[in-house]
Amino acid sequence: MTHLLEVENLSVTFRHEDGAVEAVRASSFHVERGETLAIVGESGSGKSVTSRAVMRLLAGNARLGADTRIRFMGEDLARLTERQMRAVRGGRIAMIFQEPMSSLNPLYRIGDQIAEAITTHRPMPKKAALAEALDLLRQVRIPEPEMRLSQYPHQLSGGQRQRVMIAMAIANGPDLLIADEPTTALDVTVQAEILDLLDTLRRERDMGMVLITHDLGIVKRRSDRVCVMRRGEIVERGETRAVFEAPAHPYTRKLLASEPRGLPDPVPEAAKVVMETRNLDVFFDIRWGGLLRSRTASLRAVDDVTLSVRRGETLGIVGESGSGKSTLGKAMLRLLNVRCGEILWQGEPIQGRTKAEMRPLRTKLQVVFQDPFASLNPRMSVRDLVEEGLVVNGIGASSREREALVREALRDVDLDPNCLNRFPHEFSGGQRQRIAIARAIVLRPEFVLLDEPTSALDLSVQAQIIQLLRDLQRSHGLTYLFISHDLKVVRALCHNVVVMKGGEICERGATAEILENPTHPYTRRLIDSAFQP
Incomplete structure (x- = not known):
């Protein structure tokens, strides 16, 4: 046959x-x-x-x-x-x-x-x-x-x-x-x-x-047969139902047992607000059609959004693709211009600052983007990528001291520190995401925008990254804005959550309360899709 x-x-x-x-x-x-x-x-x-x-x-x-x-x-x-x-x-x-x-x-x-x-x-x-x-x-x-x-x-x-x-x-x-x-x-x-x-x-x-x-949820529901790979070898194969019901290899059992667990440490009651938006609007002008029949429309990507994040808090932003999650996060870090509204960092408005005026804040405000291949320069080695922020901001007295900081950051994200001379295309998607996280945390920022940081990672590595983010938050007092469509990760990492739809906030509150007792029909649909087969 x-x-x-x-x-x-x-x-x-x-x-x-x-x-x-x-x-x-x-x-x-x-x-x-x-x-x-x-x-x-x-x-x-x-x-x-x-x-x-x-x-x-x-x-x-x-x-x-x-x-x-x-x-x-x-x-x-x-x-x-x-x-x-x-x-x-x-x-x-x-x-x-x-x-x-x-x-x-x-x-x-x-x-x-x-x-x-x-x-x-x-x-x-x-x-x-x-x-x-x-x-x-x-x-x-x-x-x-x-x-x-x-x-x-x-x-x-x-x-x-x-x-x-x-x-x-x-x-x-x-x-x-x-x-x-x-x-x-x-x-x-x-x-x-x-x-x-x-x-x-x-x-x-x-x-x-x-x-x-x-x-693994997709595999269980959508495949007829499955092959399990580990370090370049297929360690188990068979019909999907049989492998899930009675896995034979220890590695397969480990994968099936992996899932984001735990809860974030509570935020101190006296914690002050470090990042805040008031009535924020972001518009994009979109043109389509030919040269002689072009049309222009103004797309309102973020609509009258008001929120605040306290020091040491992780605020989750969830919603469907195109709901305005990433646009809101980029606007808060002044990576996008806003049409109206206010953005305040530690009580000081920053929405009107120029690029030069924002530069002193860039070490304090860092970002991990959704697509690491797009955000990592393919012509730069791992050392150059992670070290770049240190060089630009004058951190580290010598090349040897900066290399030590780079190696420490790579160990923090569970990467071999001896991979300094390799390039992004030589890594898997999940490994590239960890390089992007190392590049952000090497500067020891105060506020980090995490835009789908675990979307490319398998379950066991997700758990490692979640624990890493918790440890960094605990030891450095970091504040996170966590954008994700994975509600299981949001439940494990976020203190509070904001649900967005069509650029607007349709529901907000403590993560446990929102996930257990959603009031908005859109939130209920998201939760049903995430937690039920």
Whole structure:
């Protein structure tokens, strides 16, 4: 019997100046038509490298093992030329990448990029391709799809960019879809919609799917079979129900037992407010259409928001993709201009300050962005990335002292401090997120905006990062603004929570009270999606 995809003895080795890293070792699996195979494991276990090996999208310093065979519909992809592989990628096999900002071209409009994915494999007039692109955006449920066609990737939220990637992947009706963390950037309600869409496409088109994720809840509900990876090897495989009910390997049992736990330390009653907004409004002017028929609209992303955060408190901001969470956080740190309203840091208004006037506050106000690949300079080593803030702000009397601070920050986020000379593309998505956290905490700030800091991390590493953030808060009196769609993490880390919808606050209060007794229908829908299968 010929499998749709059959991978035998997959081995991938990366060579660099410090030696060689064997990322995947002698791993074998297969995928049938109409089924979903899930590949799970911790960050750095080799999941994404496995998927990129199938697509022949490995870095130049990667080498496949001599015994590796990657057969797709009987044809060995490992033996095809690059020109032959281009005919396979995006047509017969499509892939949804983990970080959409690293896959979407920032210089081209969304509609043009989806149309290019179509016309590369099915030549047709540009107008017809754009019409198909519009229909695909409707399928993945992007709001106001006509407007989105003329927008650029940076004008969309993280979840909206991920949905654009899904639209591009399904554009040509592939036989095999590889989904590498396809719902990482999506809120819980949209997660369900996107996974339902992928399931429907799989059934209707008899398409095979490889689902790579760290979300065990998704694996349990959405896959037929599962492979568990650890340090480049598949340590357990089988039907999903059997593996979940009776895991044989200790590592699998550890994964299944991992979930964010605990509660934050209470905030002292006498703690003073350090960050505050009053009647804050943020608008974006959006233009779409052609040169002669252009239209402009003013989008109100944050609408009359008033909130405050006390020293040592973690305030969670939750809501669906595009609800204004990230925009509010960036505005509070003066990374975006506001149209009206006030922003106060320790009682002093900062909304009117220039960039030069804000510079002395930048060490005190730090941020960890949602997409580490977009926020980390790919041409800078880990040392340069983490050390940059120290150099700019004159922290550390010598290069040796700064290196010691960098190594300490890397140890704090559970990264090997000897990886100083490696570059972002040499790390997994979760490892890159930890580098971003190290870059923020090395400056010992007072207030940190955490924009989906655990979205790319597996459950066991999530627990480590949550504990790390608690420890740093306890030892340094840090204040966090925590933006997330993962309500389980919010419950473990946040003292209070604000629920946003359409740029407005629809509910707020103590985290435990909101999660146990929500009053707004929108909040109840979010909670039901997060905590119920």
